[in-house]
Amino acid sequence: QLERERQAENERIEQEKKREAQRIQELEARLQQEQAEEAARKKALQEEQEEKERQLEAQKEKQRQIEAEQEKQRQLEAEKEIQRQIEAAQEKQRQLEAEQEKQRQLEAEQEKQRQIEAEQEKQRQLEAEKEIQRQIEAAQEKQRQLEAEQEKQRQLEAEQEKQRQI
Secondary structure (H helix, E strand, C coil): CHHHHHHHHHHHHHHHHHHHHHHHHHHHHHHHHHHHHHHHHHHHHHHHHHHHHHHHHHHHHHHHHHHHHHHHHHHHHHHHHHHHHHHHHHHHHHHHHHHHHHHHHHHHHHHHHHHHHHHHHHHHHHHHHHHHHHHHHHHHHHHHHHHHHHHHHHHHHHHHHHHHHC
16 A cells, blocks of 8 residues: 555656656747747847948948039039130130230331321422422522623623724
C-alpha cells in the first residue's frame, strides 16, 4: 500500500515535471517568436528610416543642384548685363568718334573756305596793284606826250626866232 502510494506520488511528480518542462519549452518557443517578430519589426523600422534618410538626402541633393543652376543663371544674367553695358559704351564711343570726324571735316571745310577767301583777297590786291600800275603808266605816257609837245613848241619858237633874225 505504502509502496504504491509512493510510486503513485513519484509518477505524479514525474508527470508534473514533464508538464512543466513542456510548458517551459512552449514559453521559450513563444519568447523566441516574440524576439524574432521584434527583430523583424526593428529591421523594417530601420529600413524605413534609412529609406527616409535616402529620400531626404536625394531631396537635399536636388535642392543643391537647383540652387547651383540658379546661381549659374544669375552669373549668366550678370555677364549678359556687363556685355550689354560694354556694347552700349562702344556704341557711345563710335558716336563720339563720328561726331569728332564730323567736327574735323567741318573745320577742314572752314579752313578751305578761309584759304579761298584769302586767295580771293590776294587776287583783289593784285588787281588793285595792276590798276594803280596801269594808271601810273598812263600818267607817265601823258607826261612824255606833254614833254614832246613842249619840245616841239620850243623848236617852233627857236625856228620863229631864227626867222626873225633873218
